[in-house]
């Protein structure tokens with residue numbers, strides 16, 4: 438079995454390939470998407486660290502003593518040999534090897550399959566997290582979007598900063614806005630950007646009058662209690678979810694069901710202090726005004742982001758995603774319709790081609806019809 442350190446070194450060396458590509462053997466793995474680079478026996482790869490040259494060589498020892506077994510396996514020990522000038526011994530054995538192990542582990546985390554954990558009240562279960570959302574495809578004001586991406590990147594690279602100021606490496610986000618404005622989509626984009634796992638926690642058991650909520654797989658969940666809320670309008674219904682995004686292997690197993698608001702606050706604070714790695718808590722709600730301010734105070738939720746109705750700028754991003762276009766003669770009409778009523782970005786579903794022969798104009802015409810319909814419905818209400 439290969440040790441963690443061996444795998445980390447292997448990962449690290451695989452990124453060194455740009456300089457040494459000719460000398461490395463390329464194997465296509467899995468679905469031809471992951472290119473795995475490995476070294477051949479006695480092959481050498483040169484590296485440079487703080488202007489010091491280092492040579493890596495791969496080798497293996499096969500045990501000479503024959504052993505009897507019904508399932509003979511070669512007793513083989515693989516190793517990497519490191520060559521450098523002896524005056525640099527301290528730098529290489531200390532700084533450099535630490536750097537290699539850290540980089541190698543980071544590559545492992547970046548390349549691994551990520552998970553979406555769901556809490557069923559008693560314990561966490563998980564599925565593979567595969568959601569295509571990215572910040573590039575998220576429709577929202579570009580300035581606001583850049584600010585969020587920058588904030589997240591600064592946070593994710595902030596280990597030393599948080600250590601220096603003696604604070605836990607954590608950040609809280611509150612996403613609020615009407616249903617269908619992209620809160621779940623943004624969480625998926627965050628997880629994809631940072632390569633974090635997601636722990637999804639429905640707070641419907643805690644806050645009253647909750648109807649239903651949508652999870653990251655896009656399915657509407659059935660209401661869990663039996664109380665009759667058929668007289669409630671959509672506006673009166675609330676939906677609050679907490680998502681924790683964390684890097685690999687962080688233990689967050691707890692049972693938060695049936696907690697009071699102050700219990701919930703303690704629970705969140707407890708999660709924060711549970712362990713050392715970076716973590717991002719994202720709290721989503723449709724009704725920020727109905728939440729207890731104590732729950733979302735700065736410190737618990739550092740950044741408040743409003744996800745809102747679909748403006749023309751956001752529509753242009755959706756049109757680019759769906760139709761690969763930047764302009765069209767129907768744009769002024771669409772801009773006018775979007776400005777008349779509150780339209781959520783999920784109206785972009787109408788941009789999906791409905792027939793094999795549908796082209797850009799047909800899709801935009803479908804959208805115009807859908808927008809007119811929504812506007813009429815709103816007016817009738």
Ligand SMILES: Nc1ncnc2c1ncn2[C@@H]1O[C@H](COP(=O)(O)OP(=O)(O)OP(=O)(O)O)[C@@H](O)[C@H]1O
Pocket residue numbers: 574575576577614615616617618619620621622623650651652655676723744781782783784
């Ligand atoms: N800002 C957006 N950018 C791109 N797609 C969006 C955006 N908002 C919504 N959508 C699309 O609309 C659908 C619903 O969005 P999403 O589930 O993210 O909304 P939500 O705010 O989380 O809704 P809810 O409050 O009901 O959970 C998704 O299929 C998503 O692709």
